[in-house]
Amino acid sequence: MSVLEGLNDAQLEAAQTVDGPLLILAGAGSGKTRVLTRRIAYLIGELGVEPDRILAMTFTNKAAGEMRERVEELLHRSCRNMWIGTFHSLCARLLRAEADRVGLQTNFTIYDSTDQMALMRRVLSDEELSEKQYPPRQVRARISREKNRMMDVTSFAQRASTYYEQAVARVYRQYQARLRQNNAVDFDDLLQLSVQILRDHEDVRKKYQGQFDYLLIDEYQDTNRPQYLFAQYLAELHQNICVVGDDDQSIYAWRGADLQNILNFEADYPDAHVVKLEQNYRSTEVILDASNAVIRNNAGRKGKELWTERGGGEKIRLKKCTDESEEARWIAGVVQDLKQQGGCKYKDMAVLYRTNAQSRSIEEGLRRAGIAYQIVGDVRFYERKEVKDVLAYLKLIANPRDSVSFNRVINTPRRGIGNTSVARLDDYAMREGLPLYEALVHLDQIDTIPARAIRLMRSFYEMMEGFREELSHMPADELAARVVDETGYLSDMDKMTPEERESRKNHVQELLADIQIFAEQSDEVSLDAYLRKVSLVSDVDQWHDAVDSVTLMTLHSAKGLEFPTVFISGLEDGLFPILRLGDEEGDAQDALEEERRLFYVGITRAQDRLYLSYAMQRRRYGGFLTNNASRFLIEIPEDLIDAGFRISEIGTIPTTKRRKSPPALSLHKSAEGFVMNVGSWVYHPSWGRGQIKALTGAGQSAKLKVRFEDGATKTLVAKFANLQPG
DNA sequence: ATACCCTTCATTTTT
DNA sequence: TGAAGGGTAT
Numbered sequence: 159m160s161v162l163e164g165l166n167d168a169q170l171e172a173a174q175t176v177d178g179p180l181l182i183l184a185g186a187g188s189g190k191t192r193v194l195t196r197r198i199a200y201l202i203g204e205l206g207v208e209p210d211r212i213l214a215m216t217f218t219n220k221a222a223g224e225m226r227e228r229v230e231e232l233l234h235r236s237c238r239n240m241w242i243g244t245f246h247s248l249c250a251r252l253l254r255a256e257a258d259r260v261g262l263q264t265n266f267t268i269y270d271s272t273d274q275m276a277l278m279r280r281v282l283s284d285e286e287l288s289e290k291q292y293p294p295r296q297v298r299a300r301i302s303r304e305k306n307r308m309m310d311v312t313s314f315a316q317r318a319s320t321y322y323e324q325a326v327a328r329v330y331r332q333y334q335a336r337l338r339q340n341n342a343v344d345f346d347d348l349l350q351l352s353v354q355i356l357r358d359h360e361d362v363r364k365k366y367q368g369q370f371d372y373l374l375i376d377e378y379q380d381t382n383r384p385q386y387l388f389a390q391y392l393a394e395l396h397q398n399i400c401v402v403g404d405d406d407q408s409i410y411a412w413r414g415a416d417l418q419n420i421l422n423f424e425a426d427y428p429d430a431h432v433v434k435l436e437q438n439y440r441s442t443e444v445i446l447d448a449s450n451a452v453i454r455n456n457a458g459r460k461g462k463e464l465w466t467e468r469g470g471g472e473k474i475r476l477k478k479c480t481d482e483s484e485e486a487r488w489i490a491g492v493v494q495d496l497k498q499q500g501g502c503k504y505k506d507m508a509v510l511y512r513t514n515a516q517s518r519s520i521e522e523g524l525r526r527a528g529i530a531y532q533i534v535g536d537v538r539f540y541e542r543k544e545v546k547d548v549l550a551y552l553k554l555i556a557n558p559r560d561s562v563s564f565n566r567v568i569n570t571p572r573r574g575i576g577n578t579s580v581a582r583l584d585d586y587a588m589r590e591g592l593p594l595y596e597a598l599v600h601l602d603q604i605d606t607i608p609a610r611a612i613r614l615m616r617s618f619y620e621m622m623e624g625f626r627e628e629l630s631h632m633p634a635d636e637l638a639a640r641v642v643d644e645t646g647y648l649s650d651m652d653k654m655t656p657e658e659r660e661s662r663k664n665h666v667q668e669l670l671a672d673i674q675i676f677a678e679q680s681d682e683v684s685l686d687a688y689l690r691k692v693s694l695v696s697d698v699d700q701w702h703d704a705v706d707s708v709t710l711m712t713l714h715s716a717k718g719l720e721f722p723t724v725f726i727s728g729l730e731d732g733l734f735p736i737l738r739l740g741d742e743e744g745d746a747q748d749a750l751e752e753e754r755r756l757f758y759v760g761i762t763r764a765q766d767r768l769y770l771s772y773a774m775q776r777r778r779y780g781g782f783l784t785n786n787a788s789r790f791l792i793e794i795p796e797d798l799i800d801a802g803f804r805i806s807e808i809g810t811i812p813t814t815k816r817r818k819s820p821p822a823l824s825l826h827k828s829a830e831g832f833v834m835n836v837g838s839w840v841y842h843p844s845w846g847r848g849q850i851k852a853l854t855g856a857g858q859s860a861k862l863k864v865r866f867e868d869g870a871t872k873t874l875v876a877k878f879a880n881l882q883p884g
Numbered sequence: 885a886t887a888c889c890c891t892t893c894a895t896t897t898t899t
Numbered sequence: 900t901g902a903a904g905g906g907t908a909t
Contacts, residue, residue, distance in 0.1 A: 217899080218899080219899095244899065245899080246899050247899090270899095271898090289904095295894090345898090345899055346899095348899085349899095409897075410897080410898080410899095412896080412897065412898095413897080413898065413899080512896070512897075513895060513896050513897075514895080514896085514897085515895055515896090535898085538898095569885095572885085572886075574885070574886095575885090576885045576886080577885085578885085579885095611885095694899070695899095696898070696899060698898090712896085712897065712898095713897080714896090714897045714898070715897090715898085733896090734896095736895095736896055736897085738896080752897095756897080777900080778895085778900085779893090779894075779895085779900060779901090780900040780901085781900090
C-alpha cells in the first residue's frame with residue numbers, strides 16, 4: 159500500500175475507487191494533484207494496469223509533465239507510454255493518426271490566433287465583406303464559439319437567421335475550406351474534428367475505446383462541449399471515467415467551458431461516486447476564510463466548505479494607491495522587506511493581475527528596486543514577429559500547402575517580391591487549384607508577372623527546395639540554423655537600430671537554442687517532431703520555478719500554482735471585476751460570478767501571506783482612468799484584514815467618500831487624456847457626482863448614462879456635458 | 885516595390 | 900500608449 163501512504167480518508171477513497179465513474183470535487187489546495195498521481199501509481203503499481211491503457215487529460219503541458227514525473231517517482235519506473243497530455247495535444251495525436259478521415263495529411267499545421275487572423279482577412283476579402291462591418295477579430299471569435307459548441311458549417315448555415323449571420327456562415331464555410339486546402343487546422347478544430355471522427359467512424363471509436371481502460375480528466379469544470387464529448391465517447395464502454403474539478407474555480411466560460419459538465423456529472427453517469435476533498439493543506443485560516451467569504455456570494459454552486467488545520471495566520475494587507483506606479487513601488491517595497499527581514503525568497507512570491515497590460519508598471523517598479531522577476535505570458539515568446547517568421551519558414555518546409563506561412567515568408571526579408579506579384583501568383587494558383595508554393599513550379603506559365611519577379615520567385619523556390627530535401631535527414635536544429643542563415647533573415651537585421659537588432663537576434667537565437675534542446679532531449683530529432691510540439695506549448699509551460707525571482711502573471715495563468723506570498727494587484731471596479739459593455743443582464747451576472755471565481759482562484763494561491771492593492775487612477779490608452787475599489791474587497795470580512803489596511807480605514811467605499819476638488823483633467827481634453835468607462839465616477843457642474851452606468855459610442859460624441867448621487871439618472875452627451883473625473 | 889507617415893483601434897483572460 | 904493597417908510619395 160506504499161503508494162497510497164499518507165492520504166487522508168477522502169483522498170484515499172478518491173484514489174482507490176477505480177471502477178466506474180467517479181467525480182472528485184477537489185477544493186483549492188486539497189491535494190488534488192497528489193490524489194491523481196497516487197491514483198495512477200495505484201493503478202499501475204498495485205493493480206498491474208499497463209501504463210498505455212491509461213489516458214489522462216490535463217489543462218497545461220506543465221501539469222501533464224509534472225504528473226508523469228511524480229508517477230514515475232512513486233513507481234521507480236518509466237511510464238513513457240502512458241497517454242498523458244493536454245486535450246489539445248492528445249486530440250492532435252489522434253488527429254494525426256486518423257487525418258485521412260477528415261481530408262487532412264498527417265503533417266498538418268496548427269494555426270495559432272495570428273495565423274487564423276491572416277486567413278480570416280483573406281476570406282473576408284474573397285467574400286468582399288468589409289472589415290469595418292465584419293471585424294475579423296469578431297468574426298473569428300464567433301466562428302470559434304460555434305466550433306466550441308460543436309456547430310459545424312452546415313448546421314450553422316441552416317440556423318443563420320440574420321443577414322449578418324448568413325455572411326458569417328459563408329465566411330465559416332470558406333474559412334474551413336481554406337484551412338483544409340492549407341492542410342491546416344486551428345485550435346478549435348483539434349477538438350471538434352477529433353470528436354467528429356469518434357462520432358462518425360465506428361471503427362475508430364471502437365479502436366480508442368478498446369485502447370484505454372482508465373480515463374482521468376483534470377480541471378473538469380473548464381471543459382467545453384467537444385472536450386466533454388471526447389471523454390464521453392472514450393468512456394462509453396467501460397465507464398471508468400474519473401473527473402476532478404472544482405466548480406468554484408471555473409474561469410474559462412469565455413472560451414466555451416461549460417460549468418454544466420461538472421454540475422451534471424452525476425446525471426450523465428448515474429452510477430457515479432462522488433468524493434469531496436474539503437481539507438485544505440495550503441493556506442492559513444485567514445486566507446481560507448477570506449476565500450470562503452468571497453465565493454459564498456456566488457449562486458449555483460455545488461457547495462463545499464473548505465477547512466484547514468493551519469489556524470490563524472497573518473492578516474491580509476490591503477493597500478490603496480493613487481496610481482499604478484505607486485502600486486508598483488509599494489509591491490516592490492514589500493517584496494524587499496520580506497526578503498531582507500522576513501527571510502523570504504523571491505521565488506516564493508507572485509504578483510497576480512487581471513490583464514497582461516498591468517505587468518508593465520509592476521515590472522518597472524521591481525526593476526527599479528533591483529528585484530529579479532520573471533513574467534509569464536506578457537509578450538508571448540512564440541508570438542514575437544521574428545520568432546513567428548522563422549517558424550513560418552520551418553512550417554512551410556514541413557507543409558508546403560501552408561499558404562499563411564507562405565505569405566509570411568515570401569518577401570521576408572524583403573527580396574523584391576511585392577504584393578502584386580504575389581497576388582498574381584495567387585490568382586494562378588486559385589485557377590489551377592494548386593497550393594501557392596506548388597504554383598512556383600509553373601512560374602513560366604504566368605505571363606502577368608514581370609520577368610524580374612519571376613526570377614526572384616524562382617530563386618526563392620530553389621532555396622526552399624534545398625531545405626526540403628534535408629527535411630527527412632537533417633536534425634531540426636541544424637536545418638533551422640541553415641534557414642536563418644541562408645534566407646538572409648539574420649543579416650537583414652543589420653539595417654535595424656542596434657537595440658532592435660540585438661533584441662531580435664536574441665529571440666532568434668533563443669528559438670534556435672530551443673530547437674537544439676529539443677533535438678538533444680527528444681528521441682525524435684526531425685523538424686516535423688519539433689513543430690508538432692511547438693504549436694501546442696504555452697507560456698506557463700515555460701515557467702521555471704527553479705530561478706529565484708518574483709513571478710508576474712495573470713490570474714488565469716496562476717491556476718493550479720501556489721506561492722507562500724501572493725499579491726493581487728489592480729483590484730478596481732471595472733478592471734477586476736472587469737466590466738464589459740453591452741452584456742445582457744443575465745450574462746452580466748454570469749460574467750460577474752466568473753470574475754468572482756477568478757478572485758477566489760487568486761486568493762487561494764496564497765499559502766501564508768496575501769497582499770491586495772488597487773490604484774485610484776490608472777493610465778490606459780495614454781489617458782487616465784479613475785476607479786474605485788473593487789466591489790469584491792468589501793466581501794472580505796474586515797477582521798481578516800490588518801487594521802490600518804482596512805477599506806474603512808482608507809475610506810474608499812464609493813458612497814461614503816466625497817470628492818474634494820476635481821482633478822485638473824477635463825473631458826474636453828479627452829482626446830489627450832481622461833478615458834471613461836462604465837463604473838467610472840464623474841463630476842457634473844450642476845448634478846454633482848455620479849457614476850457612469852452605460853456608455854455608447856466613443857470620444858466626444860459618446861453618450862453616457864450617469865446615475866448621480868441624489869438618485870437621478872441622466873443621459874448625457876460627452877461633448878456637451880462638461881464632465882470632469884470625480 | 886518600398887519607405888514613411890497617417891489614422892485607427894484596442895486590452896480581458898489562452899489551448 | 901502602441902501596434903498595425905492603409906495610403907502616398909519616391
